[in-house]
Every structure is written in C-alpha cells, then in structure tokens.
Amino acid sequence: MSKGITSQKDNYATWYTDVIIKSGLADYGPVKGTMVIKPYGYELWENIKSALDKMLKDSGHVNAYFPLFIPKSFLASEAKHVEGFAKECAVVTHHRLRTTEDGQGVEVDPESKLEEEVIVRPTSETVIWAMYKKWIQSYRDLPLLINQWANVVRWEMRTRLFLRTTEFLWQEGHTAHETNEEAEQETLNILSFYQNLAEDYLAIPVLTGIKTDAEKFAGAEKTYSIEAMMGDKRALQAGTSHNLGQNFAKAFDVTFQDRENKEEFVFATSWGVSTRLVGGVVMAHGDDNGLVLPPKIAPIQVIIIPIAKTDADKETVMAHVNDIVSQCLKKGIRIKVDDSNNSPGFKFNEWELKGVPIRLEIGVRDVSNREVVLARRDSGHKQSVKLDKLLKSIQNLLDEIQKNILHKATDFRDKNTYKVKSYKEFKDIINKTGGFIRCGWDGSEETETAIKNETKATIRCIPFDSNPKGMKCVYSGKDALYEVVFAKAY
Amino acid sequence: MSKGITSQKDNYATWYTDVIIKSGLADYGPVKGTMVIKPYGYELWENIKSALDKMLKDSGHVNAYFPLFIPKSFLASEAKHVEGFAKECAVVTHHRLRTTEDGQGVEVDPESKLEEEVIVRPTSETVIWAMYKKWIQSYRDLPLLINQWANVVRWEMRTRLFLRTTEFLWQEGHTAHETNEEAEQETLNILSFYQNLAEDYLAIPVLTGIKTDAEKFAGAEKTYSIEAMMGDKRALQAGTSHNLGQNFAKAFDVTFQDRENKEEFVFATSWGVSTRLVGGVVMAHGDDNGLVLPPKIAPIQVIIIPIAKTDADKETVMAHVNDIVSQCLKKGIRIKVDDSNNSPGFKFNEWELKGVPIRLEIGVRDVSNREVVLARRDSGHKQSVKLDKLLKSIQNLLDEIQKNILHKATDFRDKNTYKVKSYKEFKDIINKTGGFIRCGWDGSEETETAIKNETKATIRCIPFDSNPKGMKCVYSGKDALYEVVFAKAY
Numbered sequence: 001m002s003k004g005i006t007s008q009k010d011n012y013a014t015w016y017t018d019v020i021i022k023s024g025l026a027d028y029g030p031v032k033g034t035m036v037i038k039p040y041g042y043e044l045w046e047n048i049k050s051a052l053d054k055m056l057k058d059s060g061h062v063n064a065y066f067p068l069f070i071p072k073s074f075l076a077s078e079a080k081h082v083e084g085f086a087k088e089c090a091v092v093t094h095h096r097l098r099t100t101e102d103g104q105g106v107e108v109d110p111e112s113k114l115e116e117e118v119i120v121r122p123t124s125e126t127v128i129w130a131m132y133k134k135w136i137q138s139y140r141d142l143p144l145l146i147n148q149w150a151n152v153v154r155w156e157m158r159t160r161l162f163l164r165t166t167e168f169l170w171q172e173g174h175t176a177h178e179t180n181e182e183a184e185q186e187t188l189n190i191l192s193f194y195q196n197l198a199e200d201y202l203a204i205p206v207l208t209g210i211k212t213d214a215e216k217f218a219g220a221e222k223t224y225s226i227e228a229m230m231g232d233k234r235a236l237q238a239g240t241s242h243n244l245g246q247n248f249a250k251a252f253d254v255t256f257q258d259r260e261n262k263e264e265f266v267f268a269t270s271w272g273v274s275t276r277l278v279g280g281v282v283m284a285h286g287d288d289n290g291l292v293l294p295p296k297i298a299p300i301q302v303i304i305i306p307i308a309k310t311d312a313d314k315e316t317v318m319a320h321v322n323d324i325v326s327q328c329l330k331k332g333i334r335i336k337v338d339d340s341n342n343s344p345g346f347k348f349n350e351w352e353l354k355g356v357p358i359r360l361e362i363g364v365r366d367v368s369n370r371e372v373v374l375a376r377r378d379s380g381h382k383q384s385v386k387l388d389k390l391l392k393s394i395q396n397l398l399d400e401i402q403k404n405i406l407h408k409a410t411d412f413r414d415k416n417t418y419k420v421k422s423y424k425e426f427k428d429i430i431n432k433t434g435g436f437i438r439c440g441w442d443g444s445e446e447t448e449t450a451i452k453n454e455t456k457a458t459i460r461c462i463p464f465d466s467n468p469k470g471m472k473c474v475y476s477g478k479d480a481l482y483e484v485v486f487a488k489a490y
Numbered sequence: 491m492s493k494g495i496t497s498q499k500d501n502y503a504t505w506y507t508d509v510i511i512k513s514g515l516a517d518y519g520p521v522k523g524t525m526v527i528k529p530y531g532y533e534l535w536e537n538i539k540s541a542l543d544k545m546l547k548d549s550g551h552v553n554a555y556f557p558l559f560i561p562k563s564f565l566a567s568e569a570k571h572v573e574g575f576a577k578e579c580a581v582v583t584h585h586r587l588r589t590t591e592d593g594q595g596v597e598v599d600p601e602s603k604l605e606e607e608v609i610v611r612p613t614s615e616t617v618i619w620a621m622y623k624k625w626i627q628s629y630r631d632l633p634l635l636i637n638q639w640a641n642v643v644r645w646e647m648r649t650r651l652f653l654r655t656t657e658f659l660w661q662e663g664h665t666a667h668e669t670n671e672e673a674e675q676e677t678l679n680i681l682s683f684y685q686n687l688a689e690d691y692l693a694i695p696v697l698t699g700i701k702t703d704a705e706k707f708a709g710a711e712k713t714y715s716i717e718a719m720m721g722d723k724r725a726l727q728a729g730t731s732h733n734l735g736q737n738f739a740k741a742f743d744v745t746f747q748d749r750e751n752k753e754e755f756v757f758a759t760s761w762g763v764s765t766r767l768v769g770g771v772v773m774a775h776g777d778d779n780g781l782v783l784p785p786k787i788a789p790i791q792v793i794i795i796p797i798a799k800t801d802a803d804k805e806t807v808m809a810h811v812n813d814i815v816s817q818c819l820k821k822g823i824r825i826k827v828d829d830s831n832n833s834p835g836f837k838f839n840e841w842e843l844k845g846v847p848i849r850l851e852i853g854v855r856d857v858s859n860r861e862v863v864l865a866r867r868d869s870g871h872k873q874s875v876k877l878d879k880l881l882k883s884i885q886n887l888l889d890e891i892q893k894n895i896l897h898k899a900t901d902f903r904d905k906n907t908y909k910v911k912s913y914k915e916f917k918d919i920i921n922k923t924g925g926f927i928r929c930g931w932d933g934s935e936e937t938e939t940a941i942k943n944e945t946k947a948t949i950r951c952i953p954f955d956s957n958p959k960g961m962k963c964v965y966s967g968k969d970a971l972y973e974v975v976f977a978k979a980y
Contacts, residue, residue, distance in 0.1 A: 067524035
C-alpha cells in the first residue's frame with residue numbers, strides 16, 4: 001500500500017500499529033513499554049476526557065489529585081489486591097544520582113537508599129483510602145465522590161500502543177458511601193456513563209454486565225464492565241466499575257458514625273477508563289486506509305483541501321476558504337485547511353489516514369458554481385453542496401457520520417455474535433470465525449478455567465439481559481446458571 | 491483565633507499551612523514530601539490551567555504526553571543539566587513485588603532488578619529531545635510547539651505545600667525552531683502569557699526580566715522569569731521561560747535541513763508554571779481570616795447563605811435562592827448555596843476562610859423588601875442590592891473585586907520596593923523590613939555570591955526596565971552594569 005499500512009487481512013496487529021504510528025496518534029518512548037502520545041492522539045484523548053469529565057461533574061463528582069508514590073507497606077494492607085495485580089509495578093529505591101568518577105556519566109548514589117521503598121501507583125485505592133481515613137468521620141462527610149485524572153504504571157512485559165503500556169493515562173473514581181445500596185447504585189450509574197461515552201461519543205456499541213469472580217478486580221465485591229467488539233472480532237474491556245463493598249474500608253480502618261450513632265465501615269466504589277479507549281476507537285472503526293474518527297471526538301472534523309494551480313486561482317479559492325473557516329469556527333466546528341505544497345492526491349491520502357470525518361474540496365470551478373465538494377471518510381461518498389447551504393450541510397453530515405459509524409459497528413458486532421449450543425460449535429467459532437459467543441454456563445470456576453485453557457476465550461461478562469432459563473452449560477452440559485458472553489479479548 | 495489559623499504576624503509560615511489545610515486546598519500525603527490536592531484546591535488549579543491552556547492553544551501550541559520514565563543514560567547527555575538540578579530524583583530500580591515468606595507483607599523481588607535504572611522525570615527536556623530527533627528532519631517540521639500537562643518529581647528534603655513538594659503538577663512547553671531569533675521570540679511570548687496569567691487571572695502583579703547566569707536554568711542560554719511579592723514581602727518565582735539555544739539539540743544530536751539545504755542544529759525553548767501558583771495565590775492575597783480568591787479563578791464565586799428559622803421561612807427564602815442560582819448559572823457565574831444546618835456565623839467564617847469573593851445573604855425580610863445583601867471578601871464591605879438588579883450587580887462586583895485584589899497587591903509590592911544606594915541600607919531592609927530592593931550591580935558573580943551568603947537575598951531578575959546608567963554597584967561600589975532586583979525568595 002502506498003501509505004505503508006499493512007492491510008487488516010494480512011496482519012491485524014501490524015495494521016493496528018501502522019495506523020497509530022503513521023496517523024501520528026502515538027510513538028514509542030525510549031524506555032521499553034512506554035509510549036509518547038503525540039499531539040493528534042492527545043487531542044483525541046482530550047475530547048474523550050472532556051466529555052466524561054462533564055458527565056462526572058454534572059452528577060456531583062469532583063476532581064482531586066493524589067500522590068504518585070505509595071508506601072510499599074500500603075500494598076500489604078489489602079492482600080487480595082496485591083495478589084491480584086499490584087505486583088508488577090515500578091519500585092523506587094533511591095533518590096539521588098551522582099556523577100561517575102570519570103565524570104562522563106551518572107550513577108545511582110548508594111547513599112540515597114530509601115528506608116522504605118515507594119511504589120509508583122498502579123491504581124490509587126490504597127493511598128486514597130489512607131486519606132479517606134483522615135477525612136471521613138460521620139455520615140455527614142458522605143458520600144464522597146472523588147475522581148482523579150492521572151498517570152499510572154504497571155510493569156507490563158508485552159506491551160502494545162494504547163492497549164497495554166507500562167504507563168498510561170486514565171481517570172480513577174473513588175467514592176465512599178453510607179450504605180451498600182448507595183455504593184451499588186453509584187457503581188451502576190458510572191457504568192451507564194461509560195456506556196454513554198462509548199456509544200454516544202466513541203460510536204462504539206458496548207455490552208454491559210457483571211464480571212465473573214475469576215475476572216473481577218482484585219479487592220472488589222462486584223466488577224461491572226463495558227465490553228466492545230474490535231475489527232478483528234476480539235473483545236476489548238473498555239471500562240470497569242467496581243463495588244468494593246467494605247474491603248478497602250476494613251483494610252484501612254475507615255469507619256464513620258452513621259445516622260443511628262453507630263460506628264460502621266464505609267462502603268466504596270472505584271471505576272476507571274483509560275487511554276485504552278483510543279486504541280478501541282482505532283480498532284472499532286479503522287480500515288485499510290487508516291483511522292475513521294467519530295465526529296464528536298475527532299480533533300479535526302473537516303479538512304479543507306483548496307485546489308488551485310495558479311496564484312490567481314489560489315487567491316480566489318482562499319478568499320472563499322477563509323470565509324468558510326470563520327463561519328465554521330463560529331459554530332464550534334473543528335475545521336482546518338491544508339494549504340501545504342503537497343499534491344491534492346497526497347493530501348487526500350494523508351487526511352484519510354488521519355480519519356478526518358469530512359474532506360471539503362474547493363477549486364476554481366466550484367467557486368464559480370458557488371459550491372464545494374464534501375467527501376465522507378466513513379462511506380467514501382462525495383456530494384456537491386451549495387455554498388449558501390454549506391454550514392447546515394456540514395452539521396447534518398457530521399451528525400449522520402456519527403450515527404452511521406455507530407450503526408456500522410453495531411451491525412458488525414451483531415453479525416459476529418453467535419448463540420451456540422455445543423462446545424464443538426463454540427470451538428469452531430472461537431478458533432476459526434472469531435466473534436462473541438452467547439451461551440449457557442454452569443457457573444463453576446472449573447468450567448470457566450477449562451474453556452479458557454482450551455480456547456483462550458474468557459467470559460467477558462454476564463450481560464444484564466442474561467436469560468439462562470432452559471439453557472445448558474456449553475461445556476459441562478449441566479443446567480446453566482448464567483447466560484454469558486465468551487470471546488478472546490485484548 | 492476561632493478558625494484555628496495562626497495569624498500572619500505571629501508566624502507567616504504556619505499561617506500559610508493552616509490556611510491551606512483548613513480551607514481544604516490540600517493535605518499531606520503519606521510519603522514524606524508528597525501532597526494531596528483536595529477538590530477545592532484542584533478546581534482552583536483547573537481554572538488556572540484552563541486559562542493558560544487557552545492562551546497556548548490560541549497561539550498555535552498543541553498538547554502531547556511524554557513518558558514519566560527517563561533512562562538514566564539520558565541524564566548523562568546534558569551534563570550541565572544534571573549537574574544543575576537533576577540529581578535529587580526518584581530512581582526506579584526494580585519492577586516487581588512479592589509476598590514475604592511469612593505471607594504477611596510484600597517485599598521487592600530481587601529478581602526484578604532493571605538492567606538500566608530509570609528516573610522519574612524531574613523535567614522532560616531529555617526525553618522530549620530524544621523524540622524530537624526522530625520527528626525533526628527539515629525546516630518544514632518546524633516550528634514544533636508542544637506543551638505537556640504532567641506530574642514531575644524532585645526529591646526535596648524540605649518541602650512545603652504547593653511551594654516545594656516531591657511531586658508537583660505543571661505544564662512544560664518544549665519548542666523547536668529554525669533560528670535563534672525565533673526561539674528568543676517564543677521565549678518572550680510565553681513570558682508575556684505568564685505575566686498575563688499572573689496579573690489578569692491570579693491578580694498577582696509580577697516583575698518580568700532575565701535571570702543572572704548563576705540563577706538561570708541548568709542547560710539554558712537565557713532564563714526569563716516572572717517574580718511576585720508575597721504577603722511576607724518575599725519573592726516567589728512564579729514561572730520561567732528558557733531560551734535553550736542549541737544545547738539540547740547538540741546533546742541529543744537533533745539537526746534539520748534548513749532553507750539553504752544545510753544541516754543545522756535546532757534551536758529550543760522550554761517553559762513552565764506549576765501548582766506553585768496556587769501557593770502564590772494564597773500568599774499574595776490571603777489574610778488572617780483565610781484565603782482571598784480572585785473571582786476569575788475562584789472555584790465558587792458567590793456563596794449564598796439563606797437565613798431562615800422556621801420551615802415556612804425557609805420555603806419562602808429557598809424559592810428565591812433557587813431562582814437566583816439558576817439565573818447566575820446561566821450567565822456562567824460559579825454559585826453555590828450553603829443550606830447546611832450550621833449557624834449563619836459558622837457559615838460566614840467557613841466561606842471567608844475559603845476565600846469566596848462574594849457572600850450573598852438572604853433572609854425573609856430581604857425577600858419582602860425584594861433585596862439581598864452582598865458582602866465582599868476582599869474589603870469586607872456589605873451592600874443591599876435589589877433583586878431585579880442582582881445579576882448585573884454580581885457581575886460588576888466580581889469585576890471590581892478582581893481589579894481591587896490586583897490593585898492591593900500592586901500597591902503592597904510597590905510600597906515594599908526600595909531603591910537603595912548603600913549596602914548598609916540594603917542589609918537593613920533585607921534583615922529587618924523585608925521587601926524588594928532595586929539597586930546597581932557590577933555584574934560579577936563574586937558580588938552576587940557574597941551578597942547571597944551575607945544576606946540570603948538573591949537577584950530575582952534583571953528587570954526589562956533596568957536602567958543602570960549612572961548607578962554604582964551596591965556592594966562593590968564599582969560602576970553598575972545592571973540595575974537588578976534583590977529579595978529573599980521562596
């Protein structure tokens with residue numbers, strides 16, 4: 001391919017990396033497993049972030065910032081939590097460098113060894129609950145609805161841009177409540193925000209449901225998630241919301257005086273989405289020509305390609321271009337002009353690769369006809385639009401593209417979701433066709449593990465619309481306790 | 491004092507910490523030297539951040555995100571840079587924890603030692619220039635105007651909330667240019683944004699100027715800064731903008747093909763402001779009753795205290811309160827109601843402590859008179875305002891308070907700035923009165939060091955309006971090369 005992008009068919013993983021690098025979303029950082037989020041990728045993340053931040057603030061959540069460093073001892077307080085995932089983390093042991101004897105380099109000063117090592121946060125439950133112990137005394141201090149936008153570190157061996165990197169950006173909400181009911185309600189509310197974010201902004205349809213015990217967050221009572229299907233039919237866990245019960249409150253001894261004047265442990269939730277969502281957008285919508293960005297989060301919604309050869313033509317065209325730009329900016333449309341010296345063909349390719357929803361072409365003939373051409377990235381469809389109706393046309397088209405992208409992704413997911421009755425069918429689909437499988441599960445961890453070991457497919461969730469009545473477990477043949485969704489996942 | 495705040499007169503440093511803790515801006519984190527930015531403080535930071543972010547974006551800068559971790563070897567590449575300040579930093583040496591043998595705790599797994607230690611960024615020049623080497627080939631790739639909002643770590647021994655903490659939040663801009671002139675222009679443009687941010691948003695007047703060689707950033711050719719006077723007459727360096735020349739480009743071998751087809755090293759700038767600004771706001775405007783926040787950045791601009799004893803009264807008052815709130819929100823005024831069960835006196839104290847610019851009192855009698863009382867935090871002045879003119883009055887008052895706070899701070903600074911001719915005068919002021927001293931300096935580092943050692947005062951900057959003509963050096967008596975500003979600084 002002229003763009004240097006491997007096709008999805010040839011190698012989906014390479015296609016993914018190619019698109020991210022070539023479109024300028026991200027690059028590899030110098031330390032293994034780290035990533036640089038380039039301006040185009042960061043702006044995409046900022047748009048995602050601000051949509052969610054608004055939902056959170058409108059519902060009474062507030063942002064705060066907790067320290068990057070956690071005392072090692074804190075991680076010992078919630079044993080399950082560490083056992084579950086907090087082991088692969090960055091450990092700070094020293095606090096000073098010194099110049100080497102030859103004066104040519106730097107080395108760690110052994111004199112600067114810390115008394116207690118500190119951990120770079122893999123998630124902040126422990127440090128936050130240590131603070132909540134200071135802040136919460138009475139039911140009057142509750143609920144505490146705090147969110148943090150931050151970087152976290154998990155020392156990953158196999159990394160992949162946006163999907164799994166040593167360091168990533170995310171938001172982590174940590175709330176404290178008087179009752180379990182309230183905590184449960186919060187957990188579900190947040191899940192609905194995540195669903196809303198995925199579907200209405202990222203144009204990615206998601207399944208919502210609860211995780212099995214084997215798949216839930218270490219330290220949680222219940223973990224809910226949103227699960228999306230990527231272009232290669234694998235699942236992406238795109239956000240999780242945990243009801244932590246009183247686990248962290250007990251580990252950090254956080255009690256409050258309730259309305260009956262009794263001491264009670266606080267109920268907790270935590271929840272997060274990360275820059276992984278950017279990877280989700282790439283894989284849910286991208287094609288062999290590059291990114292396909294949903295208008296609501298696209299850094300650039302309309303790219304103008306002026307087409308003119310002579311200086312006189314350029315002048316005529318640019319006068320119109322400037323007018324279009326200023327009209328669009330006034331309406332909040334994110335529009336940009338590519339007036340570089342590259343050829344139109346090069347520019348078409350470039351902005352297609354970057355996934356800009358609408359390309360606006362305008363040449364001298366268009367100007368004299370008082371029209372322009374609008375080309376859609378999602379369908380490739382081109383149409384001429386009169387200048388006096390341009391603004392309205394662009395707004396309508398952006399809406400239409402947003403809907404169409406979601407529609408296409410939903411269609412794709414539904415077509416690749418199977419209800420199976422036999423384990424043979426199950427294995428055929430997982431190994432050959434790929435996709436989501438809805439089937440009965442007997443509820444035992446043995447079955448879950450056996451299927452995982454044999455097929456690499458995991459239970460993504462027990463969907464809210466699960467209806468196991470009359471179903472048999474696809475593996476054991478026993479009566480199904482749950483209807484679940486299996487898939488290979490990122 | 492009933493609020494539990496030490497008075498400024500008794501102990502300024504304790505007053506500072508008391509105000510921050512009691513007003514809910516921040517708290518101490520569990521690891522020594524770390525800080526938790528609480529929701530009220532974080533919202534203040536968000537408001538500061540969004541004002542500057544807009545200036546940066548409007549002037550063509552883009553945000554990106556670079557890794558937290560820097561290979562140790564990178565820090566050896568720019569020797570002056572490390573020598574200058576990058577030594578006290580957090581060093582990651584291991585990447586895994588394991589459960590201790592007794593199963594009760596966690597310990598560092600010695601098997602997980604890293605081949606090369608990584609450093610938690612104290613600033614990102616090195617990692618960013620390692621990336622720029624990949625991204626910059628030709629003059630067509632320039633200028634590169636990248637900014638990052640991030641956390642950084644400097645292992646400080648003596649810490650102070652917001653002013654000096656092991657970890658802090660900041661923005662760091664890193665730009666690349668074709669020529670030194672362009673880099674110099676960028677450095678100065680940014681300084682003007684910082685001045686604008688400080689004066690127009692934070693209501694803190696600042697001196698602008700260039701740092702002496704002894705005080706400039708390690709690795710920079712020139713460092714410019716904005717310098718503010720705090721309530722105890724000390725200086726706070728509130729932002730710096732560096733012209734790095736070709737130092738980092740040479741250290742990381744970043745060249746570009748210029749317009750004449752020649753290979754040339756890239757010219758660079760870097761610049762930053764941090765959460766230190768929050769400390770600046772506290773100290774520039776605060777008084778013995780707590781914070782005094784400039785309306786433009788105050789998380790809450792108006793606090794409504796409904797005053798009613800009976801339920802019937804409450805109902806009458808709250809109907810008006812709700813109407814006021816919805817009117818104000820529509821106009822973008824950040825307004826909040828304190829309808830807690832605390833006494834009016836308690837509430838007055840509380841919101842005074844939190845520095846809310848306007849307190850709106852409304853009781854039954856006010857309602858029947860169709861008026862409310864507005865009390866200003868900055869002057870304590872109270873006035874009755876008719877309900878039908880309320881919105882306009884609030885808007886005007888917010889503007890007036892913003893201006894008045896800046897005016898007061900400017901007045902205070904000017905009154906405490908001295909022109910001195912003798913070193914005796916100099917010492918008297920520095921040791922007894924406190925304040926800024928404008929005087930002649932012979933330009934020698936010996937003089938600068940001698941004064942610093944003898945008085946602890948440093949040259950804050952050579953201000954842009956420096957005029958040494960006919961001046962003598964306050965220390966050596968030689969002809970002054972510069973007119974400079976000395977002060978004790980944070």
